[in-house]
Amino acid sequence: MNKEIIYTESALKKINTITDDFKKKIEAEIINSKNFLGEESIEITAADIEEIYKQVRIGQSISNKLVYKNRMMRIILPIYFFIGVFMIIFGLFYDNIQNMIHENPPQLMIILSGFILSLVSGALYLLVKQRIADRINREKYEDKIENSEIKL
Secondary structure, eight states: OOOOOOOOHHHHHHHHHHHHHHHHHHHHHHHHHHOOTTOSOOOOOHHHHHHHHHHHHHHHHHHHHHHHHHHHHHHHHHHHHHHHHHHHHHHHTHHHHHHHHHHOHHHHHHHHHHHHHHHHHHHHHHHHHHHHHHHHHHHHHHHHHHTTOOOO
16 A cells, blocks of 8 residues: 655755755766866766765764664673673682682672672763763754755
């Protein structure tokens, strides 16, 4: 079932503005790549436009993957660091921990509960910090797009 799509006047104006801006950016990119001395005009072909379109699509997909990978690394690496430090401490005090397991299990449970609480709260703190940084970067990027500072 195909539904009819109706654009408001403001939506049409916005689409025209966006396409005009996109057209100007395509022209600027092609002028940069085809600007030869002595020529008075530059011919833009369908292949030129297709090449610019591919560059934009490839750039966006690579950028999204890198952002996700970078974000996961910034969250996971500190957690691995603290787990490694915990393992070193556990190894150093292994005999004491074994005695605690056999002689005083409630004390061990309190220590483990504190460690788990610290690990979870630290991970959540890093996640919130990362989301705030991502939001700030996204806002800066959107501002640059609005001000036409981003080139294709």
